[in-house]
Amino acid sequence: MPALLRLALAGMLAVGVARADEHAEVQRLQATGQTGPALARAEQFLAAKPKDAPMRFLRGVLLAESRREAEASEVFQRLVEDYPELPEPYNNLAALYAAAGDYDRAKAALDQAVRANPSFAAAHENLGDVLAMMALRAYQRAQQLEPANAALPGKLKLVRQLLGRPAP
Template sequence: MPPASLLPTVRWSAAVLVLALCGGALPARADESAQVQALLRQGQTAEALLRVERALAQQPTDHRLRFLKGVVLAEQGKSSEAIALFSQLVQERPELPEPYNNLGVVLAQSGQLDKARAAFEMAVRLKPDYATAHENLGDVHAKLAAQSYGRAADLSPGQPGVTAKLEAARKLASGRVTALPPSGAR
């Protein structure tokens, strides 16, 4: 796992955009999603999880609600559960870039930078104008570069070129991996 200084801080994701991409939502379902998103913005993740699980009890295969549950799980720091849920969503709906982006964010937080890079690459392949996924991909590349330069510096201490590159990569890598906030899409 990378040092804490290289781990990203995240904001969560495009639930509203996914609602639009997955088809028109029923008013009750859209209202439930909006309420869960409001609870997330208020930091009430436990209540948000209860609400989304109640909605999923009624519609267990609803992709939009499952996506939103992944966001809540990630916000609660339940990385392995969020990774499992987003992984399942990308298998079921491989045409949607947002689950790939969010999978990448959780993987990056977990220190799985190579897997995160692959998820972000898929998101931008599916939606070439997805600015957030491009930014996240750049952040992961910067973190991977910092790791490589760090290893080079360890293997060959005192090399001024490596030291300068390491410092530059660390500065660049201190940026945040971000996702769209649950309140809407950019």
């Protein structure tokens, strides 16, 4: 799911010229695989400007990329509390929830992202992926409960193809 995190990055970073250089430098470090230095620079910036939403968002992305999911989740949760009108933090929370297998919470977060911005394509795509995973689980459970159901193998095959997952 980390790819979902990157999908939301661009829309969040419309910042003023005075801050653009620092944001651009953190993004440059991230893009060149220097996640640790990028995170340190983001945290240094936020020590002086703790309310800066784009840098807070970048910090969340960097934490997620550093496999510090609990901290990233906290960053995105605070962002949705402070800026409920922004869809990107909801999207990234959903990515973290989905990566942990919590598709119900992922769906709820993506529903919020779509409510915040009905034109946010990444949230719609991610919602489709989450719904497909939920369908896969439901069909798998149905097959456990009723192994003789002839319709289920075909449905499972289609959902697995959609998700790019091989059959077990």
